[in-house]
Amino acid sequence: MGEILLLLWHADWVLLAFSVLIFEVPRYSVSLVSLGWLALSRRTGRKATAPTDSISVVLPTFNGGDGLLQSIASLRRQTYPPYEIIVVDDGSTDRTRAIARAARDAGLIDHIIPHRTRCGRSPAVNAAARFARGDLILTVDADTVFEANALAHMAGAFRDGRAAAVSCNLRVKNESASLWTELQGLEYLLSISAGKAFLAHLGAISCCSGACSMYRRTTFLDAGGLDVGPGEDIEFTLRLRRMGHHVGFVPEAWAATMVPESFIALARQRLRWDRDALRVRLIQFREMWPFRSEGLADTLQRLDFIVFDLIPTVTLPFYIAYCVALFGADAPLFLAAVSVLISALGLINLALASVMFSSKPRFFNLLAAPIFPLYNGLLMKTVRLWAFTAELLFATSRHDDYVPPRVRKALSTRLS
Numbered sequence: 013m014g015e016i017l018l019l020l021w022h023a024d025w026v027l028l029a030f031s032v033l034i035f036e037v038p039r040y041s042v043s044l045v046s047l048g049w050l051a052l053s054r055r056t057g058r059k060a061t062a063p064t065d066s067i068s069v070v071l072p073t074f075n076g077g078d079g080l081l082q083s084i085a086s087l088r089r090q091t092y093p094p095y096e097i098i099v100v101d102d103g104s105t106d107r108t109r110a111i112a113r114a115a116r117d118a119g120l121i122d123h124i125i126p127h128r129t130r131c132g133r134s135p136a137v138n139a140a141a142r143f144a145r146g147d148l149i150l151t152v153d154a155d156t157v158f159e160a161n162a163l164a165h166m167a168g169a170f171r172d173g174r175a176a177a178v179s180c181n182l183r184v185k186n187e188s189a190s191l192w193t194e195l196q197g198l199e200y201l202l203s204i205s206a207g208k209a210f211l212a213h214l215g216a217i218s219c220c221s222g223a224c225s226m227y228r229r230t231t232f233l234d235a236g237g238l239d240v241g242p243g244e245d246i247e248f249t250l251r252l253r254r255m256g257h258h259v260g261f262v263p264e265a266w267a268a269t270m271v272p273e274s275f276i277a278l279a280r281q282r283l284r285w286d287r288d289a290l291r292v293r294l295i296q297f298r299e300m301w302p303f304r305s306e307g308l309a310d311t312l313q314r315l316d317f318i319v320f321d322l323i324p325t326v327t328l329p330f331y332i333a334y335c336v337a338l339f340g341a342d343a344p345l346f347l348a349a350v351s352v353l354i355s356a357l358g359l360i361n362l363a364l365a366s367v368m369f370s371s372k373p374r375f376f377n378l379l380a381a382p383i384f385p386l387y388n389g390l391l392m393k394t395v396r397l398w399a400f401t402a403e404l405l406f407a408t409s410r411h412d413d414y415v416p417p418r419v420r421k422a423l424s425t426r427l428s
Contacts, residue, residue, distance in 0.1 A: 035389030243288030358385030
């Protein structure tokens with residue numbers, strides 16, 4: 013350990029600073045420090061705004077099974093109950109449709125929209141949006157469950173007439189299932205609870221999560237609904253921003269969602285997310301183009317992706333190659349020293365986030381925490397690099413089957 017510390021002390025400080033940047037430590041450090049300052053400057057706290065708008069819940073599901081019932085039950089326990097719950101059975105091949113019918117017969121849901129074959133999430137949401145009668149549309153994954161006051165907090169945000177869309181705070185529902193879910197639980201704490209809360213203060217939210225997001229219904233329909241191409245959540249959020257609408261985040265509104273339990277499943281999910289994000293941001297919305305007429309908030313949301321996602325990811329292999337060329341046989345020792353530094357700074361971030369968001373650490377959280385900075389800064393960045401490379405070279409997002417190809421061909425990418 014002494015040799016590692018000595019190597020860090022004598023290393024070039026510019027190289028160390030870039031090492032910290034490339035592994036994403038500043039992104040969350042700045043967020044947490046800023047949020048702490050904001051919390052201290054608002055000692056009386058933010059008062060909840062009483063909601064007045066009616067809510068139509070849109071719950072698309074494909075083979076949702078018993079998770080569907082848990083989601084419905086949490087919606088029925090809300091202190092501000094929804095006006096209606098619409099389940100879209102997207103061609104399920106298990107008992108999902110029978111479960112939905114039983115829930116409707118029991119008065120737990122109001123409507124079922126059946127699809128004979130799978131059409132994909134975005135066509136399912138769009139179909140229900142046309143049918144909905146509430147002032148607001150809440151889109152929910154079938155495995156998402158809500159705390160009792162979540163809908164009240166989210167709907168209250170729409171008392172601000174500028175609000176077109178908001179997303180909620182997310183925890184990992186199956187956090188104790190494996191080491192990978194524990195790591196994702198810590199990741200959600202930093203990237204969603206802390207990261208999105210900070211971006212919301214800047215007006216720079218760039219993606220309303222599909223697991224739980226609320227839209228003003230008229231705005232949703234006027235904007236054309238979700239695109240049937242890949243990355244529909246981030247695409248629709250950025251489209252709303254381009255139209256001049258305000259997009260927010262409600263940190264007090266908590267929900268929990270299921271995450272992949274194995275590394276293979278996690279890597280597949282992130283490959284899809286990352287290549288979709290690259291396609292939507294760089295190709296569709298051309299966010300690398302410097303000469304743009306836009307407000308400060310839009311510039312900040314672009315820079316968040318470019319500075320903390322794109323640049324560190326594409327420079328990672330060059331950074332490692334440079335370290336090998338610079339240190340030679342001592343390169344593994346230097347990279348190990350950087351890993352120790354990153355882990356120490358990352359643990360400080362996790363501790364601050366846990367205190368700030370009242371997240372009580374469990375035993376397995378404590379076991380996962382020391383390796384989280386390497387998971388987040390190295391392993392998942394390598395997955396992202398693979399996704400970016402595949403998208404730039406082969407446009408692999410075009411072949412995603414999240415929405416079946418036949419549906420993409422048959423449907424317009426906008427609601428009529």
